[in-house]
Amino acid sequence: MILQENVDLRPYTTFGIKAAARYFTTLRSNEDVHSFLNSRLFLNGKHLILGGGSNMLFTGDYAGLVARMELKGIRVVDETQDHVTLYAAAGENWHDLVMYCVAHNYGGIENLSLIPGTTGAAPMQNIGAYGVEIKDVITSVEAVDKKSGEQRTFSNKDCAFGYRESIFKQEAKDQYLINGITLRLTKRNHVLHLQYGAIQETLNGMSIADPTIRDVSNAVIHIRQSKLPDPAKVGNAGSFFKNPSITVDAFQLLKEKYPSIPSYPSTEGLIKVPAGWLIEQCGWKGKRFENIGVHPNQALVLVNYGGGDGGKIWDLAMQIRDSVIDKFNITLHPEVNIVMQ
Ligand SMILES: Cc1cc2nc3c(=O)[nH]c(=O)nc-3n(C[C@H](O)[C@H](O)[C@H](O)COP(=O)(O)OP(=O)(O)OC[C@H]3O[C@@H](n4cnc5c(N)ncnc54)[C@H](O)[C@@H]3O)c2cc1C
Structure with missing residues (x-):
């Protein structure tokens, strides 16, 4: 297992957010996995397993050990x-x-x-x-x-x-x-x-x-x-929030107020509402705040136009979540894994 220190994680996540891992290693063999799980850093500190980093938001530097999964076959x-x-x-x-x-x-x-x-x-x-x-x-x-x-x-x-x-x-x-x-x-x-x-x-x-x-x-x-925006061109992690499921009664009330609300059946008799539509109705689609924002074509995708700060993207996500609660009384939950500093 080869250990690196203070590694820039930008190339390893699709959001392309500037964040550094205090320690970084790659897992290319079962021996690497064994060494990782028995390493002093793993046993005594915090760690995180990274795949392609396409469902991750680092809100700042990571003080532990990041292990990138590269087992092949x-x-x-x-x-x-x-x-x-x-x-x-x-x-x-x-x-x-x-x-x-x-x-x-x-x-x-x-x-x-x-x-x-x-x-x-x-x-x-x-x-x-x-x-x-x-x-x-x-x-x-x-x-x-x-x-x-x-x-x-x-x-x-x-x-x-x-x-x-x-x-x-x-x-x-x-x-x-x-x-x-x-x-x-x-x-x-x-x-x-x-x-x-x-x-x-x-x-x-x-x-x-x-x-x-x-x-x-x-x-x-x-x-x-x-x-969908190509992460190679503009940093993003796909859908930022999951589509929420609500009760039929709650949906009927919303339908009276917003007749065009889209929906599709969910499990256990619930109704699923597209999170992108809710976010768009709150006026976020295409909004840009310096180098971060909400994608102009996909309100569910938060973007880093370059040099964006993970903490600021998380703040924006929370503002979006609050506005959806205020307008629709629906709480959105992130689909993206948030790695707090
Ligand atoms: C443009 C774009 C479009 C997308 N479209 C879709 C879509 O249509 N449908 C969809 O479902 N998702 C979509 N996603 C989200 C993402 O691609 C998936 O969630 C994908 O499976 C994440 O894989 P990853 O290797 O990048 O995981 P990472 O982001 O690296 O990790 C995700 C989570 O899994 C954990 N993890 C990763 N590997 C391992 C492992 N080997 N063992 C244990 N834990 C592990 C990490 O610790 C983290 O918690 C999209 C993302 C982007 C950027």
């Missing part, structure tokens, strides 16, 4: 005529894994094309897009218990997946280092999910009547590139 674990079970190490880039599956005609994650970050972080918040969540294909999550060093396998059920949620953000928060996941994918008779967003419309525009999983992936990539 994809392999077939099991195969039948219809299905394949793949193991992917936690440090594999998620989109590269999707591209690998598309190239091998393995179906199931094509709608999750172009989501930034690592494979190991994907189960953390049960990544989802365009009607598919990773929980739909995941068979297990392999993780090391950070205290005992023991390897543990979590079944899909054990992971307690929910909307942008899993056991790793709840009961088991900070207890495990995920080192790999297994996915069960289709080899033929793929089940395509075309009903969400503009996928069908985009395929029509491409004159594709009988799409393959590659076509669906291409359509998703096309839609995402036209809708």
Whole structure:
């Protein structure tokens, strides 16, 4: 395990916020993981596991040890005529894994094309897009218990997946280092999910009547590139807040006041309301405050135009949250992981 000191984290997060890690290391092998978990710095100080840094906001410098997950490897674990079970190490880039599956005609994650970050972080918040969540294909999550060093396998059920949620953000928060996941994918008779967003419309525009999983992936990539700000051009961490779920009664009251309020069904009889719409109604869309702001096309995305301060982005997020409470009596919760100074 190679240890670096006072490392600028800007290249390691998509927000590109200026923050330094007091100590920094990369985990490239099981030996690195072992050394990390037994290191004096891990045992005596605070630490943080970093994937691609696409769901993180550092509000200032980090006084502990940051360990960047870089374990690599994809392999077939099991195969039948219809299905394949793949193991992917936690440090594999998620989109590269999707591209690998598309190239091998393995179906199931094509709608999750172009989501930034690592494979190991994907189960953390049960990544989802365009009607598919990773929980739909995941068979297990392999993780090391950070205290005992023991390897543990979590079944899909054990992971307690929910909307942008899993056991790793709840009961088991900070207890495990995920080192790999297994996915069960289709080899033929793929089940395509075309009903969400503009996928069908985009395929029509491409004159594709009988799409393959590659076509669906291409359509998703096309839609995402036209809708979402590219972190390589403007710093951001995707959706800053989760879409809130409210009771049917609360929704009816809001609907009387705001007839155009959009909604879609959520779990347990609740109604989900797009957080971006709520934020837009509060007048935040496109607002810029020096070098940070709210994206002009996506009110749910907070941006760093360059040189932005993480603490100021967090202050802005809290102002947005308060204004949504004042106007709609709905509390927004961050989807992004906030690392307080
Ligand atoms: C432009 C953009 C678009 C996005 N679109 C979507 C989308 O459509 N759907 C969606 O769900 N998300 C989306 N996201 C959010 C983000 O891409 C995902 O949450 C992604 O899974 C984060 O992966 P990461 O490797 O960057 O994790 P990081 O940001 O590095 O870490 C996220 C959390 O996971 C923990 N963690 C990371 N790796 C491990 C590990 N191996 N073991 C234990 N803990 C770990 C970290 O400590 C942290 O708490 C988007 C982000 C951006 C910037």
